[in-house]
Amino acid sequence: MMSNVFQFFKSLGIFLFFYGNIKKQKRFYARHLYSDIEKLMVDIQLERKDKLLKKCSLYSVAVPARLGEVYCVLRGRKMSIEERLALTCMGGLTGLFDDLFDENKLSDNEITQFVESKQIIKDELSELRIILFLFSLLEKNIPDQNELGVMIKRILSSQIESRRQKSENLSLQELENITSEKGGATMLMYRLAFRNELKEDEKEMIFQLGAIGQIVNDIFDVYKDVTDQIKTVANQSQDISVLKNEFEFKLKELIKTVRNNSFPDKNTNKFFHFLILIVSGAYLCMENYIRLQNQTSNVFRPEMYGRKNLICDMEKAGNVFRLIQISVMLNKELLINDTISC
Numbered sequence: 001m002m003s004n005v006f007q008f009f010k011s012l013g014i015f016l017f018f019y020g021n022i023k024k025q026k027r028f029y030a031r032h033l034y035s036d037i038e039k040l041m042v043d044i045q046l047e048r049k050d051k052l053l054k055k056c057s058l059y060s061v062a063v064p065a066r067l068g069e070v071y072c073v074l075r076g077r078k079m080s081i082e083e084r085l086a087l088t089c090m091g092g093l094t095g096l097f098d099d100l101f102d103e104n105k106l107s108d109n110e111i112t113q114f115v116e117s118k119q120i121i122k123d124e125l126s127e128l129r130i131i132l133f134l135f136s137l138l139e140k141n142i143p144d145q146n147e148l149g150v151m152i153k154r155i156l157s158s159q160i161e162s163r164r165q166k167s168e169n170l171s172l173q174e175l176e177n178i179t180s181e182k183g184g185a186t187m188l189m190y191r192l193a194f195r196n197e198l199k200e201d202e203k204e205m206i207f208q209l210g211a212i213g214q215i216v217n218d219i220f221d222v223y224k225d226v227t228d229q230i231k232t233v234a235n236q237s238q239d240i241s242v243l244k245n246e247f248e249f250k251l252k253e254l255i256k257t258v259r260n261n262s263f264p265d266k267n268t269n270k271f272f273h274f275l276i277l278i279v280s281g282a283y284l285c286m287e288n289y290i291r292l293q294n295q296t297s298n299v300f301r302p303e304m305y306g307r308k309n310l311i312c313d314m315e316k317a318g319n320v321f322r323l324i325q326i327s328v329m330l331n332k333e334l335l336i337n338d339t340i341s342c
Contacts, residue, residue: 004328007327007328007331008324008325008328011273011276011327011331012324014273014274014277015277015320015323015324017069017274018066018277021066021069022061022062022066025060025061025064025065025084025088026057026061028084028088029057029060029061029088032085032088033088033089033092033134033137034053034057036133037053037056037133040126040129040130040133041126041130043126044126052126052127052130055095055098056092056095056130058095059091059092059094060088060089060091060092063088063091063094063190064079064087064088064091066278067087067187067190068083068190068193070271070274070275070278073267073270073271073274074258074263075194075263076263076264076266076267079194080195082141082195083141083193083194083195085137085141086138086142086192087190087193089135089137089138090189090193092130092134093131093138096127096131097111097131097155097156098159099127100127101159101160101162101163102228102230105122105125105127106121106122106125108160108163110122111156111159111160112156112160114128114131115152115156118132118135142192142193143192144192147192148192151185151188151189151192152189154185154188155182155185155186158181158185158186159182161178161182162178162182164178165230165231165232166229166230166231170231172236172237175231175232175233175236176233179211179214179218179233180207180211180214181211182214183210183211183212183213183214183215184206184207184208184211184214185210186214187206187207187209187210187211187213188206188207188210190210191206199261199262201261202261204257205257205261208253208254208257209254211250212247212250212251212254212279215233215234215250216278216279216282218232218235219234219247219282219285219286220281220282220285220312222235222285222289222310223302223307226302226303235302238300239298239299239300240286240290240293240300241290243286244283244286244290247279247286251334252334254275258271258272272331273331276327276331276334277323277324279330280324280326280330281312281314281323283326283330284312284319284322287322287326288309288310288312289302289310292305292309292310
């Protein structure tokens with residue numbers, strides 16, 4: 001009982017750690033990027049300007065504040081200013097490129113041409129100017145520009161492949177392959193922001209982490225993706241219990257891979273506590289989906305449930321409390337050492 005109480009407050013502390021990181025990163029973004037980005041949108045309508053600023057800000061804050069800080073726990077060293085700036089630019093680029101693909105603003109050939117030439121091909125698309133600005137700033141703050149170019153081409157290829165999620169009827173295995181490549185390649189790009197050496201065994205770990213992160217996003221985004229007619233492993237699963245078991249298998253495989261890397265045990269165990277809290281949100285969503293599934297003859301039919309039932313509001317106190325409860329449970333079930341202090 002005392003162990004559960006201790007673990008609960010530890011998870012609560014990690015939750016507050018993330019909350020503090022988000023506030024810190026918002027200040028960093030406002031100080032270093034916001035005004036320059038806003039100046040690039042002087043000629044566009046207010047509604048579209050607000051949408052672009054929100055999209056860019058969301059990813060520019062979330063990527064360093066969550067993924068970046070968790071990686072720093074694992075390596076045992078805080079982010080430098082250069083690393084934070086590079087990762088902030090990468091986050092913004094991720095959001096803007098997602099927008100280009102999701103809203104079909106450019107064809108695959110046009111996006112490829114833009115990435116290779118770094119020349120504006122449609123003056124009316126302000127996001128292209130922002131992308132070039134962010135990319136220029138990123139290049140100044142990243143140690144390996146050649147590898148960055150390789151990874152951007154890989155991510156571009158995975159994004160083009162992901163268009164099939166909207167236009168074709170894909171098997172769950174095909175959806176899983178697309179999801180893993182998109183998430184894994186993106187996470188490998190984020191890793192380039194950090195100055196410490198990237199060893200071969202760490203690459204596999206980073207790829208697995210990105211693949212799981214993409215599945216977490218798809219689980220959270222079931223309502224959005226169904227509305228946009230985008231097929232994902234999450235919204236095409238007819239039995240959420242099966243999805244949950246497969247997700248947990250991948251999580252256990254990731255934990256094994258992390259343990260097989262050369263990071264200090266103390267850092268590894270701290271990292272696991274942070275990782276578990278992040279994925280607990282997916283478990284919370286899946287709990288809700290199983291309840292909904294039980295109402296439709298034990299077959300998951302997200303198109304029938306509506307926005308209110310499918311969206312998990314993480315600002316509600318009850319959901320935060322349950323998130324921390326799930327984190328405590330997962331720490332015990334996955335045999336993560338809870339004697340390491342965070």
